[in-house]
Amino acid sequence: MIDQEQKTTDIEQNSSAIHPRHRRPDKSEDKYFKIRNVLNIIFMLGAIAGMAIFYFQDRTIGTIVILTAMAFKIAECCFRFIRQ
Numbered sequence: 001m002i003d004q005e006q007k008t009t010d011i012e013q014n015s016s017a018i019h020p021r022h023r024r025p026d027k028s029e030d031k032y033f034k035i036r037n038v039l040n041i042i043f044m045l046g047a048i049a050g051m052a053i054f055y056f057q058d059r060t061i062g063t064i065v066i067l068t069a070m071a072f073k074i075a076e077c078c079f080r081f082i083r084q
Helices: 002-014 033-056 059-083
Strands: none
Touching: 033 059
């Protein structure tokens, strides 16, 4: 019984707050969080569709779809840089 109490006290004494720089920021702090998620979803769907078109249909149209999807990813990255 004393051993369990000692372990609990040791854990309580050794646990310290993690410095804010070493943990992920709160989602509520990022005002562009929802916009970034939507842009990421559009990018992922566009990239998958573009790869399918590239390999199974026309390479030129597939390339255009992939480049368009990349434009959405670049926009998402811009929002990420603006936040900082």
